[in-house]
Amino acid sequence: MPIAEDPEPRPAEGREPGGSDPSEAGGKDPFAGLVLDEEFVRSAAVKEQSGRTRVLAARWKHTPPVDPGGRRSVNEGPAATKRRFGRRPKLQVVDPWGNPRPPKRRRLEWRTPLFIVLTIAVLLAALNVDGLRNWYADHYGESSGTAPSAATTPAPTVAPETAKPTAAPPSVDPKQPTVTRPWAGSPAETWPTGAAGIEIPAAQAVGVFDEDQVTAQLKLVKDFLVAANLDPQVIAGGKPDGALAMMDRAAQEKPSRALASPDAEHDPTSWFPRFDPREAIPVGDTVKVQGWMKFESDGDRGLLVHTDYTFVYAVRPGPEAEQRAAASPTARPSAPDAPSDGTAKPVSWTLSPADDVAGDTWTARTIVRRATDFRFYDPGKYRANPQKINISMTKSNFGNSSCDTTDGYFHPQFRQFARPHPEVTGPKVDPYDHSQELETGHGCHQTSRS
Template identity: 55%
Template sequence: MPIAEDPEPRPSEDRAPDGADPSGADGKDPFADLVLDEEFIRGATVKEQAGRTRMLSARWQHTPPVDPGGRRSVNDGPGKAKRFGRTPKPVDPWGSSRPRRRPEWRTPLYVLLTVAVLLAALNIDGLRSWYSTRFGDASDRPGSAQPVAKPSATLRPTVDHPWADSPAESWASGAAGIELPKDPQATGTFSAEQVAAQLNLVRDYVAAANLDPKLVAGGSPDAALAMLDTVSRGTASRSLAHPSPVDDPSSWFTRFDPLEAIPVSAEVKVRGWISYEADGENGVRMKTDITYVYALRPGPEAARRAASPRPATGLPAAVQPVGLVTPVADVAGDTWTTRTIVRRSDTFRFHDPAKYRVDPKKVSAELTVPSFGNSACGVNDGFLHPEFDQFPPVRPNPTGPTRDPYDRDKALEGQGTCNVISRS
């Protein structure tokens, strides 16, 4: 659109001698009837310059502007190369620096995170099991519940990996998993040193009754029996000689029939604790709450006994020969292993030898409450009878409620029922 320049001065108004207007307007203003409406403004072909534009134009007619060299334009051509191989920053048409385009890295990261979240959602049980097996469960003391998780079909335990998909994988092995009170104090009639010795004696006994490799493999519990006082030893020996639902040796000792189940190794995963308290004038009472996890492979008669309604051993429990502990030939499917979880809550007493005829170096068992996970119900022969996935049993299914054998939140009460376990 053309721009109007500064107007020239108007010529002097010349009139005819007779006073007539040479333009023929007879002295009337030619713009009197002009209406500056919107249509007139839009149809204008000349645009008035701004005041600053007219000022700068008049100044630059005599003094042209000088380029200070502070900016560059895209019409200036390539600039001088910089040192160290760096290229000059790009500029826009007005000479301003244009930001460099950075590589977009967020999109691939978002895609990877989305895929990871989807995979975790599809296998949430496996993710929970992975965390628990590598970082351990929460505290096993009462008041800290552990979630019940379904067993994972993708992490089947084998001889090479017997603790796969088990919270016990991160547990300590053997007696190292039994927690003793720190800095025991004098209690009742016993000094702090005597209480510490009694705690160690109880730990040694439960280890002999549940962790001795020969005993677990089906041997006789001679070492554990020798640590009991006269009354407790007599009760345990009678149960071994005549096992019954009332006097079941499994309430005292953990053993497996080697013809049916063979320990994968001598390693047993353990988690638990021993506490003590005053027992009035009698002395000290000590309580235990310990969970033992055993990894087992099938024995030579595992398949046949799984098909039998009631497994039975060839000899009474009391005379089970140690020779049966020797390795036996493998059977089909022995690479598949299983686990049996035993939790025992026991109470022991140490009486004041000044008032009672007792041996201060022997353990007096007052109460034992066992709980077995993955052991045949209704079999009271002094052995535990695990079930293997490769040998589906024909025995009656458990009728009790489903429970997690690794859950140590609730205290054991009574003998309980034959429960269904959520995992092993």
């Protein structure tokens, strides 16, 4: 087959026999001393393009590139967006070739789930507006269905009295008390609670008793008032063993006789507030108290302590409250047996649950004022223990309690079970007014407020 010939004759390499050496290399490689270093590469007149440049040049030869308008050079840095709503300007992220990158998905912040929970709460409240109103009224407002106002804000508690007041407590708007607000509509709402309302005066030496002895005797009087009038077990119908233990042996005879066999002449409520749990159940353990205590020398006898306190008890109807209110005084059931262990029986002993009584959310209050004189005899002249209670005189007045029953318990009247009371023939009195002398023997009176 034919062979293509070179366009020009090859120079003699000098290796032919008898030939010449035109290159004058003496038979050596002319590129043997060539060094392809960095300087040589940089001095080259023609440079080879990168592979990506050749690919893009071939692509753009047929389809020229279109400027999207947002492209920036890598050297120019990221572009800043406009500032909106006082926030920081966002920096636009681009790739190495100037193309904008899509924004990354932001992580879920803590505000997002909070907004979701608040939205759900608002929707639930909108679906149950009445329930929300009732909840607010029970905790912060008035009775259900009444819009809360600034008047429902609890007033600050007044200080205990140090002497007999000169006027009755100011009147307040009458409101129906409930289990959640048992002191609504009562001046006692701002009174001290429990033992905080019984303040001991500053002691000093009196007669044969020095200052420390007088201090101990005044504290004993306060402890007795607390045990006799504020003990939840006694109020719920239990036996006042704690108060009886503080009394001198001779002083225990009358109250013990009254507790064992109560009658018109021996009424244990003259010393101890007790409610029949079948008829009235205390609302919690809170009792409002206001009054004063003072002491003086009793001459040769020793020390005389005067007390005048008003106790306000909130109760709700028991399981038999409705039928007892409808029954006549002569048909009233006999009193329950007093617990022998000195504690009140639990509610479960009643015939039916208290919640079954209609209108049991309405409550009532019984107001008891007691004026009592305590005497501590001189042990050098009398056979009496100066560390025990001796009652020289006691007078009591009750507001909102039946006058025709002497079974050893208070019998409050509940508004939801109201009935006529023909036995109430006495004058109308204010049970919260302890600015006047406590008088008894005016018959069965009616109260002006409760």
